[in-house]
Amino acid sequence: MQELLQSLAPWLSDNAIFTPATLAQYWGGFVNTVQLVFISLVIGLFLAVPLSIGRASPIWIVRKSIWLYTWIFRGTPLLIQLYIAYYGLAFIPGVQDSAIWPLIKDPLYPALLAFLLNTAAYTTEIFYGAIKATPRGELEAARAYGMSPMLAYRRIILPSALRRALPAYGNEVIFMLHASAIASVVTIADLTGVAYNIYSRYYAPFSAFIFVALCYMVLSFSIQGIFRLLEKRMLAHLQPR
Amino acid sequence: MKRLLTVSLLGAAIAAGSAQARDEDTVRIGVDIPYVPMEYRTPSGELAGFDIELGNALCKQAELKCNWVEQGWDGIIPGLMSRKFDAIMSSMTINEERRQQVLFSDPYLVPPSAWFAPTSTKMAGVASSDLKGKNIGVQRGTVQDNYVTDKFGDVANIQRYASADDVAVDMETGRLDIAFLDYPTGQAALLKGGKYKTMGEMMTEPKEYFGDGFGIAFRQRDKALAEKFDKALATLKSNGTYDEIHDKYFNEDGTNAPQPDQN
Known part of the structure; x- marks a missing residue:
């Protein structure tokens, strides 16, 4: 990073906005955005796998309660969920004296909570759709081999369902990255928040926002590249020869 | 023939509409509401506040027709630049960075x-x-x-x-x-x-x-308009109107000022 800044120095001296100080702010915002999105996606993914199995469960109460959860989180805007997690939780009576207050006090954790519950809800529905779409023949073959439902999930249903869900999940990851742009409303200095600070300090909307748009594009294209590689590998059996 | 008539009527309507929207004698002033006690709405929906009253008094003194245009703070300088309005009177602090974008009047209030x-x-x-x-x-x-x-x-x-x-x-x-x-x-x-x-x-x-306090912002090229406001401000300060409005909003208990709408 230091070397990069050195080599940019002559060009930087010509303008008022992209100084090493503001570039360092953008870098901090970049780190915050990546961290926020990555952690919520990883936890959301681990939550979504069991939830999607439960969503397809024959037990009524399990199926319906998970449906209710995804219905609520997919039916309301993420911005509202973020407001409730940040401002709402702080006003629960007694919470400010409780052991979890240090977590709620820091804007990072309420934002993480809202983001990961939101992405988990969408991912659950994506995986559930893929599980439902498992060819009937595969299920019958598994039963004919005498596999228990557990074993059939582990060996047959999940490997093929998660593979089929890959393109849709790649979309969800990119949506999540772009949705994270609202984190600055709860004082987190993410990429968009930093762009706002710089815009409002120098009144230069084009420079501040086009630069941040490019940062998001770099991230999006990297994610797309990773998913393309994954799809090539995991979905090789579906590729036209 | 009928079609031609429709088209020309439409054309006339558009021409009339734009003439109405852009009357050269009207100064449109951008303001971000609410910002008590500088600019806000009373329960009956009317504009009130120090900026509003002083702005109206300035316009009257300078013999200009003014109307107020509401605009959120983030877009208020871009709104001036893109001619959505001709001036900003919205508790805007005068400073160097803003001076590079806009032309300021003389300061009309220095708030701490x-x-x-x-x-x-x-x-x-x-x-x-x-x-x-x-x-x-x-x-x-x-x-x-x-x-x-x-x-x-x-x-x-x-x-x-x-x-x-x-x-x-x-x-x-x-x-x-x-x-x-x-x-x-x-x-x-x-x-x-x-x-x-x-x-x-x-x-x-x-x-x-x-900065120097709050100023009214204009586009850089509208020097004549800024001078009109500066002259009017000097007059209001010397004839006591300014002090009257100032006392109304900034006296100890603020009871003389119109109450803001609580919603």
């Missing part, structure tokens, strides 16, 4: 900035050593934000909010130890109810941050 903390605070003052490790709340992009960022950015944790109401809510939750706002805003958002107090001196210096 102030620190606000809970009455129960254990902080002794507002020096660097007192603020070390504390959470300071500011409104994003304000002069208070710039000042605190430059002076205490290294020692304190600065949290930037979209509005003063959000700052007030997070003072309530205890996420913030102290807030730095311009005094009228902080007074309206925090001082009522006795839970908060001001700390340290009210600040109008150094000028490089707090």
Whole structure:
């Protein structure tokens, strides 16, 4: 990073906005955005796998309660969920004296909570759709081999369902990255928040926002590249020869 | 024939519409509402506030026809540039960065900035050593934000909010130890109810941050219009009208001013 800044120095001296100080702010915002999105996606993914199995469960109460959860989180805007997690939780009576207050006090954790519950809800529905779409023949073959439902999930249903869900999940990851742009409303200095600070300090909307748009594009294209590689590998059996 | 008539009627309607929208004698003034006691709506929906009354008095003095255009703060300078309105009179602090974009009138009010903390605070003052490790709340992009960022950015944790109401809510939750706002805003958002107090001196210096005070902003090329307002302001200051309006909004208890709509 230091070397990069050195080599940019002559060009930087010509303008008022992209100084090493503001570039360092953008870098901090970049780190915050990546961290926020990555952690919520990883936890959301681990939550979504069991939830999607439960969503397809024959037990009524399990199926319906998970449906209710995804219905609520997919039916309301993420911005509202973020407001409730940040401002709402702080006003629960007694919470400010409780052991979890240090977590709620820091804007990072309420934002993480809202983001990961939101992405988990969408991912659950994506995986559930893929599980439902498992060819009937595969299920019958598994039963004919005498596999228990557990074993059939582990060996047959999940490997093929998660593979089929890959393109849709790649979309969800990119949506999540772009949705994270609202984190600055709860004082987190993410990429968009930093762009706002710089815009409002120098009144230069084009420079501040086009630069941040490019940062998001770099991230999006990297994610797309990773998913393309994954799809090539995991979905090789579906590729036209 | 019928079609031709329709087209020409449509053309005439459009021409009439645009003529109405853009009357050269009308000065459209952009304002961000609400910002008590500078600009807000009364319960009956009418505009009130120091800026509004002074602006109307200035227009009357300069014999201009004025109307007010509401515009959110983030887009207020772009709105001026893109000719959505011809002037901004919305408690805008004059400073160097803004001067590069817009032309300012003479300052019409110098409002102080102030620190606000809970009455129960254990902080002794507002020096660097007192603020070390504390959470300071500011409104994003304000002069208070710039000042605190430059002076205490290294020692304190600065949290930037979209509005003063959000700052007030997070003072309530205890996420913030102290807030730095311009005094009228902080007074309206925090001082009522006795839970908060001001700390340290009210600040109008150094000028490089707090500027010369509030000014009316114009596009750089509209020098003639700015001069009209400057002349009118000088007249109002000498004939007592300015003091009358000032006292109405900034006397001790503020009871003479129209009450803002509570919603």
